Amino acid sequence: MTTATDVKVVDLATTPLRELNQRLHDGAAGGPLRWRIINPGGAHAVAVGVDAPFEIEIEGHTGYYTAGMNKHAHVRVNGNVGVGCGENIMSGTIHITGNASQACAATGRGGLVIVEGDAAARCGISMKGVEIVVKGSIGHMSAFMAQSGALVVCGDAGDSLGDSIYETHIYVRGSVEGLGADCIEKELKEFHREELGRLLTAAGADAKVDEFKRYGSARRLYNFNIDHAGEY
């Protein structure tokens, strides 16, 4: 018998990754709801493809694609994560207490990803509905071809922010090194103030809505126009 308060501890120093992920997949049908993964040792693909409302805590640094394609689970990484953490996340949350490498939450379609530290290049690339809050700064080419969802950056943004962006809302508190093709500063309307306020609260970020600027699509590349050919 397991109860809702049971915590299943999996030690990746002694348990193969395959076994961990298999247990997380099989466990969707019942069993413990709370998992603690210790000694991840930078492993790739930790807790990927989870499809259950688990609470998963990972103690330490992880490699590529941590919690990739997550559905429903609430994952917390007490450490730094490698490339593509939370790629294609569908729902649930991923909370990273350290820094995130490149392509954080790439192509994510739902859910919330919170980075306490900085996120490297291509944060939110091709995002399709996910919400991302980075309390530090983000690297270049972030939100490239970002389709929908919201990206909040409490620090600074690197070069080519929002290049070829579609309908994602980007909010940056600090400086922006440069905007990518078709990305412009836009008015912070009431809708956006609400969205931003909600996300700052959800992430527990100590920042005020008024300190942010919003960036989005000028929509000049939406239908091909030869006079803009250099920007495609």
Place this chain on the structure above:
Amino acid sequence: MSDYNGQAGDGMNWQPGLRESYIFDRNTIEEIRRAASQGIYDIRGFGAKRKLPHFDDLLFLGASMSRYPLEGYRERCDTSVTLGTRFAKKPIEIKIPITIAGMSFGALSGQAKEALGRGATMAGTSTTTGDGGMTEEERGHSEILVYQVLPSRYGMNPDDLRRADAIEVVVGQGAKPGGGGMLLGQKISDRVAEMRNLPKGIDQRSACRHPDWTGPDDLEIKIEEIREITDWEKPIYIKIGASRPYYDTQLAVKAGADVIVLDGMQGGTAATQDVFIEHVGLPTLACIREAVEALQEMGMHREVQLIVSGGIRNGADVAKALALGADAVSIGVAAMIALGDNDPAYADEYAKIGSAAGFYDDWHEGKDPAGISTQDPELSKRLDPELGGRRLNNYLKTMTLETQTLARAAGKSDVHNLEPEDLVALTIEAAAMARVPLAGTDWIPGRSKDGF
């Protein structure tokens, strides 16, 4: 450039004394005029239309004194292939060595996708999703469905990964190695827009690089992730456009592929710049032996299966690709034609949109009279998915019979026993590319003992 040199009496105002330029032929002149008036490159569907070395430049030798042929119909000639034997817990078995290539919902109508699924299933083979995600029609009607992971990740989700039978990571396409995709606004219906999380009516560009990995070392980790998500059950394919097939094959093996899909430059597309289709990549014929030798050197030939595509039209093409070392082939354009694309029955309607049956390639415009490369509900209705499926099945069966006919003539009890030794080439180019002797000689350019 065409081969036309202004000699043929084709009824197009030609008279003695009018000499057409070989390099500035009518198509070239028309293209300059079009570019000057429209200010945009020509985008179109279909594959390369120029003359390229191809399977027609090879011939089978057939059995003779030293080889016994097999009796047609009576003596067995197997055709099935198992894909994904390297790592997957659940490899897939297809009954014929011909699969249906990835073609996106968006580029094709829902009915067309359903017809492809029906036809492939009747013939015992697989079909493949495409850029734009998996539709219920095709999942429901395809017994074996390969799910593509493309740079755009339109519609990507873990549920579809789990309900796929195999997964294909698309690195490139033969029609446009190094290029991304494009779906013009006129084909973005509500349903297509929703599946791709984008507003209706805008041009949808698909990225040319994957968002979360760069290079073969990253790809290896990406594949590990996909395997972990799907519990190592499903075969994972890597699809590459033919440009550096020897190295790309070896890198794909290293990255952990179960199956490699190699698409030559004649490979079809739904919408790409003409300049890209005609000027980038290697002809299909030129890349098969490179890939096979790369596999052989690694001891992976037949362990990692090779699927070849790009201009496959009939059983002779299939048999030749297998003889050069492929495990199976894949078809795109030919499958569309089998469903009814370019059907002369719609001659008047092709004329109305400035084309003609047999030439129509403006698949990106969404006005397809045959209702295949469109999202227009009225046009789409013209394709009956059941009838389309039966036609595709007929075509696949015919190609398989043709392949068996050639294999039996060469004395093989399995189409996979065909080998390069069964082939000769008609041209020096084909001999060099396919690495088989020029007909009537023992000369393989670049390979012969004297190095010539």
